[in-house]
Amino acid sequence: MRQRALSFLGTGHFVPQLLAVLILIGGSLKPDSPAAAFQAPRPPPTTARAKSGPSKVVFSELDIEASKNPLSELSATEIQSLLAKDLGGLGPISIGRPNRGSLYNPIALTATDGIEVMNEERNFGTRVTVDSLLAAVAEVRARFPDAPKLRVGDISRERGGYIRPHRSHQTGLDIDLGYYYATDARWYTKANAENLDREKTWALVKALIAQGTVEYMFMDRSVQALLREHALSRGESPEWVLGLFQKAPRTEAMIRHTWGHLTHFHVRFSDPAAESAGRRLAPYATRLAVQSVKARVAKAPAPKRRVQAKAKRR
Ligand SMILES: [Zn+2]
Numbered sequence: 001m002r003q004r005a006l007s008f009l010g011t012g013h014f015v016p017q018l019l020a021v022l023i024l025i026g027g028s029l030k031p032d033s034p035a036a037a038f039q040a041p042r043p044p045p046t047t048a049r050a051k052s053g054p055s056k057v058v059f060s061e062l063d064i065e066a067s068k069n070p071l072s073e074l075s076a077t078e079i080q081s082l083l084a085k086d087l088g089g090l091g092p093i094s095i096g097r098p099n100r101g102s103l104y105n106p107i108a109l110t111a112t113d114g115i116e117v118m119n120e121e122r123n124f125g126t127r128v129t130v131d132s133l134l135a136a137v138a139e140v141r142a143r144f145p146d147a148p149k150l151r152v153g154d155i156s157r158e159r160g161g162y163i164r165p166h167r168s169h170q171t172g173l174d175i176d177l178g179y180y181y182a183t184d185a186r187w188y189t190k191a192n193a194e195n196l197d198r199e200k201t202w203a204l205v206k207a208l209i210a211q212g213t214v215e216y217m218f219m220d221r222s223v224q225a226l227l228r229e230h231a232l233s234r235g236e237s238p239e240w241v242l243g244l245f246q247k248a249p250r251t252e253a254m255i256r257h258t259w260g261h262l263t264h265f266h267v268r269f270s271d272p273a274a275e276s277a278g279r280r281l282a283p284y285a286t287r288l289a290v291q292s293v294k295a296r297v298a299k300a301p302a303p304k305r306r307v308q309a310k311a312k313r314r
Helices: 002-009 014-027 034-038 076-085 127-143 198-210 221-233 238-244 272-299 306-313
Strands: 093-097 100-104 115-117 150-152 174-177 214-218 265-269
Touching: 076 272, 093 272, 100 272, 115 127, 127 150, 127 174, 127 198, 127 265, 127 272, 150 174, 198 214, 198 221, 221 238
Parallel strands: 115 150
Antiparallel strands: 093 100, 174 265, 214 265
16 A cells, blocks of 8 residues: 555656545545535446446546655654665655755656757656656657757756756756757757747647646746747637736746746746655655665675776876
8 A cells, every 4th residue: 555655656647646536535525514515426336437428537446545645654763764775665755945955766867769868967856857858748749750859958966956057956846948949059049039949849838837747937038928929829728828928027927037048948846746755754864865875885886996096096
């Protein structure tokens, strides 16, 4: 059960499954409780599709409490033991805040047909960060098989923490992405009306948002204007599109202006599993750091013969 819950929380499909669990919880409400007014139709007790129609989705045999982090049920002793014996089994852990934090057990983003990793050693994120990006890029490439590789800048270092020149990027939840260009532009080229491939960049932004895991994005307001105009011209819902982009300074829109984002845009993800694990394990941060170093040393290849190396230096 604990294992199932961990693997469930670790997937990139948290939102639909959370919905499924909420519907289940709704299904068990007493008829006279206030929340019963919002009760979803009770699913039939079998795993088969409902007879009333083939499109009806039935959730059954899902007995996981999504609202609880599995680590919250463990005692201090159990946590200490897990840290010592199975650090990797805890899955990605974001401790602290993206502008002052650390990262354990991250997932490394590696190059794919659609992705070019620009900065090795800064390509570590949480499961949601990496999976959401891969899924969004796959959607773009399904629609535009000729799309060039998306250039991916900094995410986080393997252990998180400060990296120049960023304020955030410390807990595996931030990622810098290049724009798609209509011309042969290099990495970090300033996007403008002449070179921005609006269609592919908008497809990427839309696919990212559709993952349901993006908290917000930073993008220069001039690029925002180009994408907003493009989205509206393609018949996207004006209400939705206008709500996405920042209208004035300090609005809490999904896509916000911040200086420095003409050459790339920044996406902040939310990863409930990694973040709640980080809150639970924050009191053990020192122990976590020690165990993580030990695990890394154990994995490292044996040192080469030092005697010979010394002899050469003389
Ligand atoms: Zn950034």
